[in-house]
Amino acid sequence: MKAEIISIGNELLIGxxxxxxxxxxxxxxxxxxIETTRITVISDNTEEIIKSLKEADRRANIIIITGGLGPTKDDITRESLCKFFNTKLVENSEVLKDISCFFKNKGLELTDINKRQALVPEKSKALFNKNGTSPGFWFEKNGKLFVSLPGVPFELKPMITEHLLPYLKKINNKHIIHQTILTHGIGESFLADKISDWEKALPPEIKLAYLPSPGIVRxxxxxxxxxxxxxxxxxxxxVIKLKEIIPEYIFGENKDTMQEVVGKLLKKNSATVSVAESCTGGMISNLLTGVPGASNYFHGSIIAYDNNIKTKLLNVDKELIEKHGAVSREIAESMALNIKKITLTNYGLATTGIAGPTGGSNDKPVGLVWVALATDEKIISKKFLFGNNRERNMIISSLAALNMLRLYLKTKL
Amino acid sequence: MKAEIISIGNELLIGxxxxxxxxxxxxxxxxxxIETTRITVISDNTEEIIKSLKEADRRANIIIITGGLGPTKDDITRESLCKFFNTKLVENSEVLKDISCFFKNKGLELTDINKRQALVPEKSKALFNKNGTSPGFWFEKNGKLFVSLPGVPFELKPMITEHLLPYLKKINNKHIIHQTILTHGIGESFLADKISDWEKALPPEIKLAYLPSPGIVRxxxxxxxxxxxxxxxxxxxxVIKLKEIIPEYIFGENKDTMQEVVGKLLKKNSATVSVAESCTGGMISNLLTGVPGASNYFHGSIIAYDNNIKTKLLNVDKELIEKHGAVSREIAESMALNIKKITLTNYGLATTGIAGPTGGSNDKPVGLVWVALATDEKIISKKFLFGNNRERNMIISSLAALNMLRLYLKTKL
Structure with missing residues (x-):
């Protein structure tokens, strides 16, 4: 059972x-x-769409088509599907009812442009779109399945889970299992060196891939x-054998995120955290609060971008800043300790550094970051030297700070 | 002049x-x-790679291949290219020198696994990779160009700008111009209705596309x-005509972001801002500080997730919270006014709401958000009712808050 995806949209081809x-x-x-063997991106062009449908038809059993179903003029997928399947558009009263309801529920008037969305290829089954006005289309042809879905992710996703997946479960019985181990704090080639014996001993039916992203190798x-x-x-x-080789670098599995892992550990410890952020500018707080239920363990933060905020709100000693500079071990530790005290949480996490691209000196170059963690027992701090890229520096610093808290929380369980 | 992109990597095909x-x-x-006419994603499989190279060779003049050049076993693009171009791998002393320098500069030992990266297809020119150890490869064949590049974005990007683009500039003289207008605060179909006459009058050589994302239609x-x-x-x-029809919804053009536009307006006004965030949990601060130079106008924030932080750090009246609830006009306004006072900035921005997926009531459902802006002259506040998706709610709320500041700043110029 092989699947191909055809993504239609000029916006994808101009990046x-x-x-x-x-x-x-x-x-x-x-x-x-079900294995996806190919993804093809083409333009909003009838000829290209039909050619790609023909090619995919030769190679795969399931063809998923996305995009080009909107109400506006540049959307021509519906018409192209009619040509490929040799059928025509007819108004579907069910779809028209759905669209009318959609607009009514939002307290909006149904316009002519939206009424056109009820035109459905005659040989297809229309698929209900609960988050939008473009229905999807389901075609079966010589034992193969073609499903056309709208390109807006928010509309497409529930249509996949509610219409496509239940059907696929019924028809398929071959198994593919993916298991991903997430590491932080070690680069790809050093990791490869450390686990090369384990990798060589993997059986042929299991393949390994290294997937690097800023601060994380999966x-x-x-x-x-x-x-x-x-x-x-x-x-x-x-996986058990792998965990024995590099336990210190592994922070999670599969879809885990560092912030979820930290959140779960805080919950298990019945502990709370607050953050004092300088160079990460709110990213740590944003990561933590992106997790549903974060209010159980995250109390709040002070983003102290300006030094006045560090002294006035975070009570960092002005003379300490003058003596050591804002980017220093002393200030990071003071920020962590004070945010913990001010917000009455169990843990205080802090960052201060030079995110770049400018603002560095010989002494304190761009990419220099101090991370600190204040606990009831002690204050831990660590210096990092990242690169020149502002976005990367902010992400890796945020991950490093959360990882510091993670490692400490693990010792408390 | 047509280009195709072939992206190689199982990680892309399992999503x-x-x-x-x-x-x-x-x-x-x-x-x-140069028009990209097709993007094809295939697996790390020699047969698939060669088949796709042959297909692209028939259709396009420029073929860019990404991925599969890493030092680990799962990377087989180099060997596949050798088969397609009927050539073999030879050690390249220049590349070996580059790789040795790369490791030396990082204070790291050169390992055997990395030495292998100096093997280059004989018929190709090796392309220097300043951010990693995998060189790229440049092949010319019957007047067509094939360029193979590593899949790590951080490594690939400078190789495109430094090696490929200067070459393309020399050989091409056809023009494609894209201009994108960014709107906030109106849905796709309502926008289409408002500008339908303008759209119909566009000349045939200009095409229009609607690109919706959370809170923004481009x-x-x-x-x-x-x-x-x-x-x-x-x-x-x-574009001038379009701006006359929907001036109130347009916030920028092309690659502009709301946070950059707001940042520029603050600079022009020589004004400063601080933020009090509840439901957006640090996202507004993170957006603002993601812009290089944000320290010129952004002073800091208080992320008041817990009500105690609202009262203790933001000085919001406890009785006011008890009377109106934390998600109310009164609290949003008080947060905005107090963060402005505490941090001594020209503007104070605040959000309070129910991001979801749980925590709503009949009275105050998930998706209810209050946004407020405190200025020297007055306090503005606005109520929004978004949907059930936490991530979307946080993004749209953050954009709505920044847009409120943008609209006010525009009146001050």
């Missing part, structure tokens, strides 16, 4: 929009044991087999 | 990594007047022509 739909669909298919094991339980056990055993 | 490289390359090609005009100046004037004139 204005990143193709997150394709990765979402590929991931969901993969979880259902190790993905992918196995394929007909017996789900044997395959799962096989992967699990290899 | 673990989003293909940001392809959109980056497509955008850069587009700016150089309108992209794309023109193609042989005379750059005539084409540019033509697009500009249509």
């Amino acid at each position: 204005q929009v990143v193709n997150t739909n394709a990765s979402y669909i590929a991931e969901e298919l993969s979880k259902s044991g 190790l993905r094991l992918s196995g394929i087999g007909s017996n789900y339980h044997i395959l799962k056990k096989n992967i699990e055993n290899n | 673990q990594v989003v293909n940001t490289n392809a959109s980056y390359i497509a955008e850069e090609l587009s700016k150089s007047g 309108l992209r005009l794309s023109g193609i022509g042989s005379n750059y100046h005539i084409l540019k004037k033509n697009i500009e004139n249509n």
Whole structure:
């Protein structure tokens, strides 16, 4: 069972929009044991659409088409599908009712442009779109499935989970299992060196991939087999061995994020945290509060970008700043300790550094960052030297700070 | 002159990594007047790689290949390229020197696994990678160009700008111009209705696309022509007309972000801002400080997630919270006014709301958000009712708050 994804949209081919739909669909298919063998991005052009449908038809059993279903003139997928399947558009009263309800619920008037959205290819089944006005279309042809869905991610996602996945579960019985181990604090080639013996000993049905991103290298094991339980056990055993080799670098698995892992540890410890951020400018707080339920352990932060805020709100000693500079161990530790005291939390986390691209000196170059953690027992601080890229420096600093808290929380369980 | 991008990597086909490289390359090609006609994503599989190279060779003049050049076992692009171009790998002493320097500069030992990175296809020119150890490869064959680059975005980007773009500028003389107008505060179909007459009157060489994302609809005009100046004037004139129809919704153009636009306006006004965030949890601060030079106008924030922080640090009246609830006009206004007073800035911005997915009531449902702005003259506040998605609610609330400040700053110029 092979699937292909055809993403339609000029915006994808001029790089204005990143193709997150394709990765979402590929991931969901993969979880259902269906391999995506190709993703093709083409323009809003009838000829290109029909050519790509023909090519995919030759290679795959399931073809998912995204984009070009909107109400505006540049959207021509519907018409192109009619040509490919040799059918025509007809008004669908069910769809028209759905669209009318959608507008009524929002307290809005139904316009002519939106009424056109009820035109559906005659040979297709229309798929309900609960978050928008463009229905999807479901075609079956010579035992192959073609599904056309709107390109807005917010509309597409529930249509995948509610219409496509239940159907795929019924028809497929081959198993693909992916297990990803998340590491922080070590680069790709050093990691490869450390685990090379383990990697060489992997059985042929399990493949390993290294996936680096700022501050994180993910190790993905992918196995394929007909017996789900044997395959799962096989992967699990290899993960156990891996964890014994590099325990200090592993912070999570699969879809875990550093902020979720830290959040869970705080909950387990019944502990609370607050943050004093300088160079990370709110990113640590934003990461922590992005997790639903964060209010259980996150109390608040002070973003002390200006030195006056450091002294006035965070009570950092002005003379200490004059003596050591704002980017120093002393200030990071003072910020961590004071935010903990002010907000009455169990932990205080702090960052101060030079994010760049300018603002560095010989003594304190761009990329220099101090991270500190205040606990009931002690204050821990660590110096980092990252690169010249502001965005990367902010992300890696935020991860390093959260990781410092994670490592400490683990010793408390 | 047509280009195709071939992205190689199992991680892309199981949806673990989003293909940001392809959109980056497509955008850069587009700016150089070169149309990307197809993006193909395939697996780390020699047969697939060779098949895709053959297909692209038939359709396009420029083929950019990304991924699969790393030092680890799962990377097989180099070997596949050798098969396609009928050549072999040879050690390149220049590349070996570059790699040795790269490790030396980082104070690291050169390992055997990294030495292998100096093996280069004999028929290719090696391209220097200043941010990593995998060189790129440049092949020319029957007047067509093939460029193979590493998949790590941080390594790929400078290789595109330093090696590929200068070459493309020399060989191409057809012009594609894209101009994008950014709107906030109006949905796609309502926008389409408002500008339908203008859209109908667009000349055939200019195409319009609607690109919606949370809180923002981008309108992209794309023109193609042989005379750059005539084409540019033509697009500009249509943009002027558009701005007359919907001035209240337009906040920027092209790559502008709301936070950059607000930052520039603050600079122009020589004004400063601070933020009191509840439901947005640090996102507004993070957006503002993501802009280089933000320290010129952003002083700091208090993230008051817990009500105690609202009262203790932000001096919000406890009885006011008891009377109106933390999510209310009164609290939003008090937060905005107090953060302005405490940090001595010209503007205080505040949010309070229910981001979800839980925590709502009949009276105050998930998605209810109050945004307030305190200025020297008055306090402005506005109520919003967004949906059930936490991430979307946080993004749209942050944009709405920044937009409130933007609109006010514009009246002050």
